Amino acid sequence: MSSPATARGGGGEAGVEQGGRGTWRHAAFHVATTIATPAAYAPLPFAVASLGWPLGVCSLVIGTLVTWCSSLVVASLWQWNGEKHTSYRLLAKSIFGYRIDRKEVSYSLQGNTATKIFRAFNALGTIAFSFGDAMLPEIQSTVREPVRKNMYKGVSAAYTIIVMSYWTLAFSGYWAFGSQVPPYILSSLTAPRWAIVMANVFAVIQIAGCFQIYCRPTFAHFEERVQAKNRSCRSCLWRLMYTSAYMAVITLVSAAMPFFGDFVSICGAVGFTPLDFVLPGLALLKTSKLPDNLGSQYAVKVLSAAVAVMFSIIGVLACIGAIRSITLDVRTYKFFHDM
DSSP, X not given: OOOTTXXXXXXXHHHXXXXXXXXXXXXXXXXXXXXXXXXXXTTHHHHHHHHOHHHHHHHHHHHHHHHHHHHHHHHHTTTTTSSOOOSHHHHHHHHHTTOOOGGGOOOSOOSOHXXXXXXXXXXXXXXXXXXXXXXXXXXXXXXXXXXXHHHXXXXXXXXXXXXXXXXXXXXXXXXXXXXXXXXXXXXXXXSOHHHHHHHHHHHXXXXXXXXXXXXXXXXXXXXXXHTOOSOOHHHHHHHHHHHHHHXXXXXXXXXXXXXXXXXXXXXXXXXXXXXIIIHHHHHHHHHTOOOSSHHHHHHHHHHXXXXXXXXXXXXXXXXXXXXXXXXXXXXXXXXXXXX
16 A cells, blocks of 8 residues: 555646556455454444334444445545545645444343433444544555546445445344344354354454554654654664554553443544544535536535534434443443453
8 A cells, every 4th residue: 555655746637546556446445344344343233223123224224325425525535636635634634724032032222211312322323433434545545547436436346345244244133132232243142162263363354454554644654753764674673663562552452441332432423423424525515526517516515514414413422322331331341351
């Protein structure tokens, strides 16, 4: 994957497109693997169980459609003003400036009215997290010409994979375990042992790869600060030290905090809801990349504004639900507690 520094050369689209060598299949692979992580899809049955069948199905379908469209919007704005934007930070800055037993399974919602409401809020954050992708511009910077067309195909192919995996797991998990399904779906399984072990092993393998992808902006930021761009042995050793230390600290903190479903929800509410649901709609309005037809322009403006406002409210509610869940769980959980 090209670094942000490597991707800065060239002003026109032709120059940009010649810089990447990836096909739409590479884009689809990266988009699918950065979105469909174990941390994203494992809590989905729990989220559907917190909402119930009607609202749970609708929320998952709406989340799929909105983030798919938002991803296409971000792909279309990659070079909206003639300059490449290889990260969300650069894209936002260029647009907005610096302001930026089958009979025993129950499907009834658990708890009193307040508990049901807050669990529903928490579930909305979980679904938002499940569709979060903070790497679209970086992925697009590695795609060859025609960049936009290949990215559109890649995103659509990735969402085909995501729909098949997410919907199958979310609906079958809720159907199988009902409202008692835990935030981490594999915790519901008791046999066969080998299948549980293999599922967790595959989850670790995928997370290891996704972790490297998501950490690239952080590593690039470190390299800019320490000016470690040269290829000397000392520079490589320094990179190995701080990247290993960063990974160790992140792993230790995540293992120490057992609130898996709660942290997934709060990350979805605070991080991915603004980035993947709100920002694309606002960016589309700000850049004025609208259809020529007046009626279509009005429809796109109204839809974009409605999506931004609705998901801003959802983000606030999801954050409230996640904070309440953490407050309740902290009374019983201990550090390094097994999920």
